[in-house]
Amino acid sequence: MKAIALFSGGLDSTIAAKLIIDQGIEVIACNINTGFGSTKDRLAHMKNMCQQIGAEFRSVDIRDEYIQDVLFTPKYGYGKNFNPCIDCHAKMFEVAKRVMEEWGASFLISGEVLGQRPMSQNSESLQKVLNLSNCEGLLLRPLSAKALTPTIPETEGWVDREKLEHIVGRNRERQMELAEKFNLKDYEAPGGGCLLTDEKFSNKIRDFIAHDTFTVEDIPTLKYGRQLRLPEGAKFIIGRNAEDNEILEKIKNQKFIHIDTELFGPHSLISANASDNDKVLAAKLVLAYCKQDFEGEQTLMFEDVALTTVSDMSRHDAQKYFI
Numbered sequence: 215m216k217a218i219a220l221f222s223g224g225l226d227s228t229i230a231a232k233l234i235i236d237q238g239i240e241v242i243a244c245n246i247n248t249g250f251g252s253t254k255d256r257l258a259h260m261k262n263m264c265q266q267i268g269a270e271f272r273s274v275d276i277r278d279e280y281i282q283d284v285l286f287t288p289k290y291g292y293g294k295n296f297n298p299c300i301d302c303h304a305k306m307f308e309v310a311k312r313v314m315e316e317w318g319a320s321f322l323i324s325g326e327v328l329g330q331r332p333m334s335q336n337s338e339s340l341q342k343v344l345n346l347s348n349c350e351g352l353l354l355r356p357l358s359a360k361a362l363t364p365t366i367p368e369t370e371g372w373v374d375r376e377k378l379e380h381i382v383g384r385n386r387e388r389q390m391e392l393a394e395k396f397n398l399k400d401y402e403a404p405g406g407g408c409l410l411t412d413e414k415f416s417n418k419i420r421d422f423i424a425h426d427t428f429t430v431e432d433i434p435t436l437k438y439g440r441q442l443r444l445p446e447g448a449k450f451i452i453g454r455n456a457e458d459n460e461i462l463e464k465i466k467n468q469k470f471i472h473i474d475t476e477l478f479g480p481h482s483l484i485s486a487n488a489s490d491n492d493k494v495l496a497a498k499l500v501l502a503y504c505k506q507d508f509e510g511e512q513t514l515m516f517e518d519v520a521l522t523t524v525s526d527m528s529r530h531d532a533q534k535y536f537i
């Protein structure tokens with residue numbers, strides 16, 4: 215008997231998988247990559263948690279289909295920000311069901327807890343997710359199982375319902391007890407938040423789609439660097455630190471061109487169709503953020519095109535263009 219666990223690396227999904235593994239069932243922990251997870255790399259953390267509970271780790275990239283089917287047209291709308299949680303969960307289960315068949319598993323599990331999140335994990339939302347993903351009966355939520363209708367794995371006797379949990383609500387005491395019982399270490403995920411629940415990130419998406427069509431290649435252009443919208447419509451991105459600069463340097467996206475300077479300073483990008491005025495403004499702002507002292511005119515390269523200007527703007531001047 216094999217099950218697929220929807221896996222985020224967080225405590226709840228880890229415990230849910232462990233409860234099933236302890237019933238002698240092989241669990242494949244499946245992380246679904248929507249493209250909007252944290253900017254921190256959590257792969258090592260997820261693998262570490264899987265190792266502790268004896269689950270195999272796999273990741274499935276659904277970025278394209280997420281943008282096509284979920285992000286801009288959620289049937290059940292958005293949460294407080296750009297987070298289409300009900301449709302997002304349903305998409306994840308739909309994908310998990312697809313891989314369940316491919317990977318020879320018989321049912322799905324998730325770490326959802328009834329009533330833990332008022333909007334996306336109340337009983338009505340959990341049911342909507344089942345209907346939308348067509349997973350009715352196949353999805354077992356081990357942490358709240360005893361508070362929910364029995365699923366196929368329980369009624370068929372593949373899983374002993376008596377050994378599952380009855381956790382309801384936001385209190386995490388029982389999860390902590392189970393973490394201790396299972397001897398789980400380092401279970402606090404570093405920066406695990408979904409960016410779609412972040413107000414500032416949501417504003418960046420809204421700004422982007424007001425000016426351009428959005429595709430998978432555009433995701434990193436929203437995640438890294440200071441984000442500015444210049445007066446004549448160009449998008450301008452300027453690295454905040456070495457980590458941003460390293461990632462921004464590697465971006466290959468036809469909608470953007472890279473700006474290079476000989477000076478020691480941030481890496482930056484601007485819309486490929488930027489007007490001349492926006493390019494001059496961007497050049498001045500790049501100079502404002504350079505860390506090296508210099509005097510007089512400077513030449514910056516907008517890919518193959520040189521632009522020479524003086525530095526007569528400050529970082530403070532940049533603020534009015536921040537998205």
Ligand code: SF4
Nearest residue numbers: 297298299302303408
């Ligand atoms: S928080 Fe983000 S990843 Fe989680 S369900 Fe909502 S939109 Fe999806």
